[in-house]
Amino acid sequence: MRLYAQTRAHRLRQVLADLIAVVLVAAAVRFALAVHEGIMLLAEPGRKVEDAGGSLASGLGDAGEAASNVPLVGGILKKPLLSAAEASNGFSEAGQSMQDTVSRVADLAAFGLIVASVLFVLALWLPPRVRWIRRSARIRGLVDAPGGADLLALRALTGPVADLAAVAVPPGGLADAWRRGDEQVIGELSRVALRQAGLRP
Incomplete structure (x- = not known):
């Protein structure tokens, strides 16, 4: 199985397509991380809410402990201060919960962007590459098959006319020479078909 074409121009196009795909995936990952x-x-x-709640709870707790040392009313003063400290812990927990939610949303957004971008790039890049690999394998198989050169020659005849410019045209034309089974013309046309597919004879 051949992954890249043998002819220079075709191989350069494939390498360029691969590089563009890699750059697009890298850009998508970078964008997702920025998001x-x-x-x-x-x-x-x-x-900030977590820090403020923690600081307030700590301060109220310390104040409650200090208030408990006040003679006669220490126990009365301590109780509301400790209750307020507990309530402040609730603020701290709410701040932590908010951070966790934002973190989950950020992770999901980044993951979704990366997956969608990679699938989009693969959808554009992979099918042509797989088609070329399969087509080149089929064409390579024709080279050694009986009558394969005839089929390749017919493929060249039905392809772009500009590619036939390098073939010497015999009297009666290329199609007539192919029908007559002219081995030299068939050989040249099959080489044209191979070059069109990015393969060397």
């Missing part, structure tokens, strides 16, 4: 970073900026308020 991921952009979405993660939305987690900043959640971080």
Whole structure:
């Protein structure tokens, strides 16, 4: 199985198509990562809420412990301060939950963009490449098959006229020489068909 053409121009086109596919995939991944970073900026308020809630809970907890040392009313003062500290922990947890949600959305968006982009590039790049590999294998198989040279010559005759310019035209024309079984003309035409497919004789 041949992955690349043997003729220079055809091989260059294939390599260029491969490079373009790789560049497009790399650009899509880079764009997806930039989108991921952009979405993660939305987690900043959640971080601030988490930090503020944690700081407030810590401060209220410390104040409650300090208030418990006040004679007579220490226990009364401590209870609401500790309750407020618990409520502040709820703010901290809400901030963390917001960050987790934003992170999940960012991950899903980046993954979706990468998958969609790669599938799009593959849909454009892979079918022509697979068709060429299969066609070149079939044409290669014709070279050694009985009557294969005749079929290749017929393929050249029905192909672009410009490709036939290099073939010496015998009296009566190429088609007539092919019908008569002129081996030299058939050989030249089969070489044209191979070149059209990007293969060497």
